[in-house]
Structure formats: C-alpha cells, structure tokens
Amino acid sequence: MVKEAHDVKVAVIGGSGLYHLEHLEVIEEVNPETPWGFPSDKIIISRLPSGDKIAFLARHGRGHYLSPTEVPVQANIAALKSLGVEAILAFSAVGSLREEIPPCDFVLPDQLIDRTKGLRPSTYFGNGLVAHAGFADPFHKGIADLVYKHRDAMKDYTLHRDKTAVCMEGPAFSTRAESHMYRSWGADIINMSALPESKLAREAEIAYQMVCMSTDYDCWRVEEEAVTVETVMQNMKTNSLNAKALLEAVLPDLVQAVDEDTLEPKLKGSMKFAGMTAKEKRNPETVAKLEFLLPGYFA
Numbered sequence: 655m656v657k658e659a660h661d662v663k664v665a666v667i668g669g670s671g672l673y674h675l676e677h678l679e680v681i682e683e684v685n686p687e688t689p690w691g692f693p694s695d696k697i698i699i700s701r702l703p704s705g706d707k708i709a710f711l712a713r714h715g716r717g718h719y720l721s722p723t724e725v726p727v728q729a730n731i732a733a734l735k736s737l738g739v740e741a742i743l744a745f746s747a748v749g750s751l752r753e754e755i756p757p758c759d760f761v762l763p764d765q766l767i768d769r770t771k772g773l774r775p776s777t778y779f780g781n782g783l784v785a786h787a788g789f790a791d792p793f794h795k796g797i798a799d800l801v802y803k804h805r806d807a808m809k810d811y812t813l814h815r816d817k818t819a820v821c822m823e824g825p826a827f828s829t830r831a832e833s834h835m836y837r838s839w840g841a842d843i844i845n846m847s848a849l850p851e852s853k854l855a856r857e858a859e860i861a862y863q864m865v866c867m868s869t870d871y872d873c874w875r876v877e878e879e880a881v882t883v884e885t886v887m888q889n890m891k892t893n894s895l896n897a898k899a900l901l902e903a904v905l906p907d908l909v910q911a912v913d914e915d916t917l918e919p920k921l922k923g924s925m926k927f928a929g930m931t932a933k934e935k936r937n938p939e940t941v942a943k944l945e946f947l948l949p950g951y952f953a
C-alpha cells in the first residue's frame with residue numbers, strides 16, 4: 655500500500671443524486687488501496703478555476719451500487735486522508751422533519767442522533783488498540799460558517815444552519831411512528847449516511863461538515879404521501895444544481911482557509927493522546943494499520 659502525495663487538501667463527498675462535478679476540469683482518477691480496502695469508487699481529482707485541486711468521491715459509487723449500510727466508509731475516509739485531505743464537505747439527500755424546511759432547502763446540521771444498528775464498522779480503533787475521539791460536536795463549525803457565508807448562491811432556496819440530524823439504518827424509510835418520535839426528540843432532518851462518516855472523519859482528524867439537501871417531508875405529515883425514491887430523485891435535480899452553485903462559491907474559500915490554516919476548531923493532533931492501551935499491550939497489526947491514517951501516533 656503506497657501512499658501517493660497528491661496535495662489535495664479539500665474533498666467533496668457526493669451522495670444520492672450528486673455523482674459528478676462536471677463543471678470542473680478533471681486531472682486524474684485515483685483508487686488508493688487502504689488497510690480497510692478500496693473506496694466506494696475512483697476518486698476524481700479536479701482543478702478549480704483558481705488552480706487548486708480538490709477530490710470528489712461518490713459515496714454510493716457512480717451508478718449508485720452501494721446501499722448506505724454497504725458503503726466502505728473506513729476505506730473512503732482513509733483513502734481521502736492518504737491524498738492529503740484535511741477538510742470534507744459531504745453532501746447528503748435528507749428527509750425534512752420540520753415544516754420550515756421544505757424540499758430543495760439545504761441544511762448545515764450541527765448535531766446528530768445515531769439510529770444506525772451496529773452493522774457498519776464505525777471506528778478505526780479496537781482490536782488491541784483502544785482510543786476515544788471527542789465527538790460532542792460532530793460537525794465542523796468553521797466549515798459551516800464558511801458555507802453559510804455563501805448562502806446567496808442558493809438563489810430561490812434557503813440554507814438553514816445549526817439543526818439536528820438523525821441517521822437511521824435503512825434501507826427502508828422510517829415508519830410514521832418513528833418519524834414522529836424523531837420530531838419529539840428534536841431532530842430536524844433524517845438521512846442514512848451521516849454515520850459513521852462523520853465519526854471516522856473525526857478519528858482521522860479531518861474537518862467534516864455535512865451539507866444536507868432536503869428532498870421530502872419523510873412521513874410525519876399525515877395529509878401528505880410518504881417519501882418515495884421517485885420524490886427524492888425529482889427534487890435531487892434542483893438540489894444538484896444548487897449544490898454545484900454553492901460549491902463553486904465555497905470551494906475557493908475553503909481551499910484558502912485550509913491552506914492558511916485558519917479553520918477553527920483545529921483537529922490536527924487531536925487523536926495524539928486519545929489512545930488508552932499501554933504500548934506493550936498494543937496489537938502490532940492494528941498499530942500498523944493506524945500508521946496509514948495517523949502516522950507516528952501509536953507505533
């Protein structure tokens with residue numbers, strides 16, 4: 655497993671309906687092998703008009719062949735890290751649990767409720783190397799501030815911020831009782847991909863912010879038809895145009911902020927002292943895998 659330096663500091667993860675950034679000049683496609691396998695698809699490295707490079711990865715693969723439960727999230731995050739990525743903007747199609755978030759509005763969540771079912775590998779640790787990442791604030795305020803600054807790029811739609819997302823397992827959508835329950839818990843939007851992506855990015859010391867694109871009202875509105883894939887995909891046409899407009903505005907600023915190291919909070923070094931396992935008790939195999947992600951921390 656050879657790490658290739660690509661000097662790509664910012665990555666975009668595209669979710670349902672956002673499989674390409676066709677307005678950018680493609681430089682190359684890479685498929686880095688990691689100790690956790692290969693990413694969902696080839697990673698596309700493109701050039702911004704400013705000359706800076708960014709990476710794009712389709713979460714479910716181009717052609718959408720991986721279910722949310724099947725996405726190789728450990729490999730995705732490790733592969734991006736191996737290219738040099740320090741900040742991720744992760745797009746996701748979400749259901750709205752609030753009247754004031756209609757389809758085609760976007761949301762920057764700042765909180766997260768985990769309703770996945772333990773089927774997805776959700777940490778790089780364990781297996782003879784115990785460590786605990788801080789995850790009180792699962793998303794990155796500095797990136798959210800920067801994206802919010804460019805909210806006018808959304809034109810006719812609103813960009814909301816500081817909302818609570820719930821991540822469910824799927825692949826079937828929620829029952830009405832579950833949808834009402836999430837509302838009573840204070841959740842504002844629902845998807846199937848915020849976890850473990852956000853958690854693994856935190857363990858990898860990558861600044862991570864989800865940009866959620868509302869596609870439906872889930873199934874809590876009694877008078878309305880419950881969510882279907884058809885509704886989601888219809889609204890994704892508008893959403894993907896808005897995502898691209900937003901990215902065009904945000905990416906140059908984000909690359910500059912990462913280059914100049916002005917993003918707060920800083921995550922680099924945050925895992926250095928997160929390990930609990932005595933050096934002589936560490937599993938050498940796990941330590942070797944972690945060398946790929948956080949070199950020098952646990953060896």
Ligand SMILES: CSC[C@H]1O[C@H](OP(=O)(O)O)[C@H](O)[C@@H]1O
Pocket residue numbers: 668669670671713714722745746747748824845846847848883886
């Ligand atoms: C096609 S609707 C359900 C599906 O859409 C979202 O995917 P992504 O987050 O990758 O945009 C949601 O999380 C579900 O996986």
Ligand SMILES: Nc1ncnc2[nH]cnc12
Pocket residue numbers: 747748749750822827828844845846869870871872873881886
């Ligand atoms: N209603 C919903 N539930 C879960 N994930 C979604 N993605 C888009 N809409 C969704």
